[in-house]
Amino acid sequence: MKQVRLKALATLLLLLMFPICMEAKRFDEIKLGMTQSEVRALVGKPKFKRMNYDSEQWEYHSLKLDGSVVYITTVDFANNHVVACNSYERPNTSIDYTPQYQVPLPYGRMPMYRNVMDDADFNVFYRYVVNETFDDNKLKLITVGSLNGGFSCRQCARMMDVFNFDDKKLKVIKIMAPRLVDRMNTTMILSKLTFESSKEEAARMLGIPWGNMR
Template sequence: MKTIKLTLALLAFAICMGSCAMILGIDKGVMMSVQKGMSQKEVSSILGKPDYRRFDHDVEEWEFVKNVADNAGWTTIIVSFIDGRVISMDSFRADAPPSPVAVYPSVEVNGNIPSRPHANIGNGMNERDFQSLYNKVKAKPFKDDQLDLLEAGIGNRGLSCKQCVRMMSIYRFDDDKLEVLKILAPNISDRENYDEIINALDFISSEEKARSILGIKK
């Protein structure tokens, strides 16, 4: 009889622990099992159905919000696909809900280039929105398409110097980085950190051009 009671108690404990695991969501090992090249079906079997889904031309993104064991707070996981296969994954703490995404066209129907609205200067773009835009820009195969998407995607949202440097890092050469800076300069919120942008360039001549773009007086 004691053996039966002990067995039942252990079974109840196992069920309870399983239920707790379901409440917690997933553990880090499960999250780390997502690999480049996996199919959407394989990702679904690991992470379940996405909480959000978006796509832009050939790139599709699935966004999951999970309570990962051993992490303090919720974790956002973004998985990007091309042709139904994983090309990248990013995960980060989801401390705040995403802000609305404002998209402005780079060229109007009649061919005139509209003036961009002034950036809503404040804190930098939240990490989830920035990472989503970064992934989309980087996934474009041609630079002109990347820059068009960047200009449309940034809209009137503020961003930090650190985020600007990360976006510039998509490119290897200073001239390309400066083109990114021309687009993002009006939106930078922490102007006291301009040195981070200057230091991200390789040549003195490029640094001077960056100072001119940022309006830094000699």
């Protein structure tokens, strides 16, 4: 009788552990270049989604068997393909987890971002971008890095300086504009552009009244 109970307990533990082990295994199978459909088929629907024009981040949560730890996996996409996948853990609490990235309010109101990249982290981010050889790779790095919080207009303007021509600088604005926290300072972004047509396009991306700034 005792052996039967032990076998039943062992079977129950295996059943409890199996989904967690399988989930971890599936995340290990995520590869760079996979499409969103392939990732969804592999690990299912994400708990949270964050979008930024042509980039997107999916976040998955799973619990340790005893419930003490939450395992978090983020999958970053650019142009519908995986460009990064990261996992970490945090203690489980009774407080609901809320994503830190939020859509900013319309121009002229206080932003809703709670987290802005500090100067030390931005300097590291900036050096990674500068050290890339090709412009397309620089823009991909900016896309992925911009999924991790808000930016100041000064930081955006500095990132624009990495590029020589307006077309690339406009792409930087397109990536970072939804995450700017101090839109009252957008003039320092516009000042980095050469042509009036580029400034007008940038103003549209930033959601500011271009006619009043000319």
